[in-house]
Amino acid sequence: MTFTPGRFQATRTEGSDPPAGGAGGRRPRVVIIYASAGAGHDGASRELARRLRERGLLADCVDLADIFPWGLGRLLRGTYHGMLSRLPWIYGVLFAIGGNFSRAAPITRALLRPVWPRVLRALPPDTRAVVSTYPVVSQILGPLRREGRLAVPVITYLTDFAVNPIWVSPGIDVHCAAHDRTRAEARALGAGEVRVAGRMVSAGFGPGTDEEKRRARERLGLPPDARLALLVAGSWGVGAVAKTAAEIARTGVAVPVVVCGHNARLYRRLARRGTGPVFGWVDDMPALLRAADVLVENAGGLTALEAMACGLPVATYRPIPGHGRANAATMSRAGVTTWVRRRAALGPTLVTLADGTAGRAQRAAGLSLFASDPAGVVADVARGVEPGPTAVPANGTGPLVHGERPALVERASVPEASAEIGTALAAFPPRRALTWWVGLRTGAQELRTAARGLRGGVPGVRPDGRRPARRPDRQG
Structure with missing residues (x-):
């Protein structure tokens, strides 16, 4: 990897x-x-x-x-x-x-x-x-x-x-x-x-077991017992990624794990801040998705679909203008994601998606797409x-x-x-x-x-x- x-x-x-x-x-x-x-x-x-x-x-x-x-x-x-x-x-x-x-x-x-x-x-x-x-x-x-x-x-x-x-x-x-x-x-x-x-999505993406989740966290050097919110922003790493990571950390309910894609500047910036684990380009996304408890994204792109295929609930937060906001609205109405519109709702939404009945319903809706x-x-x-x-x-x-x-x-x-x-x-x-x-x-x-x-x-x-x-x- x-x-x-x-x-x-x-x-x-x-x-x-x-x-x-x-x-x-x-x-x-x-x-x-x-x-x-x-x-x-x-x-x-x-x-x-x-x-x-x-x-x-x-x-x-x-x-x-x-x-x-x-x-x-x-x-x-x-x-x-x-x-x-x-x-x-x-x-x-x-x-x-x-x-x-x-x-x-x-x-x-x-x-x-x-x-x-x-x-x-x-x-x-x-x-x-x-x-x-x-x-x-x-x-x-x-x-x-x-x-x-x-x-x-x-x-x-x-x-x-x-x-x-x-x-x-x-x-x-x-x-x-x-x-x-x-x-x-x-x-x-x-x-x-x-x-x-x-x-x-590629054949490697699918729901994992609790044992696979534990092994993935151990191999990736991630906290074994914390609630992990995986934050992605496309292969270009665009949007308010650093701000979103800081806001996830301030909720106190989840540790942000950020994937920067090809954005080397964003990678260096987040690595200096030490908000949470930071990755650049990830070759084994199935393992990283199975290690997480919830995905936070901003455009409705490929990784959101890969997360759904893995049975991971998806939250859209601070979507990018244009197609990002349009996808956020349609995906939320379809029941496959939750659009978090206010910062105060971020923490409760992450908990509900990771552990609550809303998260289980969204997982089922996401898996039905495949x-x-x-x-x-x-x-x-x-x-x-x-x-x-x-x-x-x-x-x-x-x-x-x-x-x-x-x-x-x-x-x-x-x-x-x-x-x-x-x-x-x-x-x-x-x-x-x-x-x-x-x-x-x-x-x-x-x-x-x-x-x-x-x-x-x-x-x-x-x-x-x-x-x-x-x-x-x-x-x-």
Whole structure:
């Protein structure tokens, strides 16, 4: 096991299956297009590819950053990273605009149209289905499918519990949702066929015994008898992580155990403070999850799902703007997490989740997400088991499924949209203009760093001063 903070590296992953011959001819090939923006999207893509190969299909994973020309994909990823790390309020404003203005998705599709030929060239001739695990990818594949440029079915695997309008694109054949709540949100935004297909994580994640918990704590050097609150913030370690760790410690009911992912600066900061055990990149997350009593997270990402698969209750606290707050609301309504909205409620919630009946109910709700396998839906579509391309209504509200016309998109009114954007703007720190200027300068520095890393990735440093080895990215 290794606990090494590092920096994000972009990778392209392809299926390693050899060509299949025999009487049955070649096996169906599925191409999964993801975006290396954090670990939730590419982690889901790799696991889906693995399960499809187990079902006898060929599967490739392609990073959207490798499709964009002139290194624009890496530049955009660096910009996104910079906003989340330095100026999250800007991301919150942009997310609110995209979620409340009806022209956001059409404008996105128009801007992405020049990428169409490169996407089509990335698909091998024997492709039988294409899967999107990122909203921008869906805005490329949906129009291609709708205009007849893409002759094979397109599936969108909704990695988020909450559905932003950018996730929904006319022309998508099937949407795979985590929960009925997610399905309802997608349908309200005009999605056609939406199936509740459950979630998937790597095979190593599952409930452990008390003896496995004891051994994991001993091996990881964690307190054997304390109530442990595992705090994660994605592979990038973004959000109010240090503040949250301090607040967990001050409750006196749990010891914070923090995973910093690739954020070396956060690792050094927390290690100096000595609030509790601190890890950087974690290679054996199943052991660490089994050692904990409750998970505290801020974005509804991959580790939250891994915790649910391990039977660990999940609390969302101080969610990051944009998709973090949206996921917190939907996951809480679905009963798979508890959104702690006030600092005073943090301690009692941790106790209730770790030891009470609410925690047991939430464990059961989380485990139920893994009763079905999304790979089965994708495999059926690729093999032609599912109905062919769906018709598109003349009004362009979305595809028709078995004669059913989906509900029109329910957009927020102008006052509601203004209120959401106002909430995002309220996160802007009320300090002097100098603070704001320093933040902008820091964001510009992130962009320059991303630009310098276009050819070989962004350089990183470990706490010991050495560069980390390249490794596939995932959420720590």
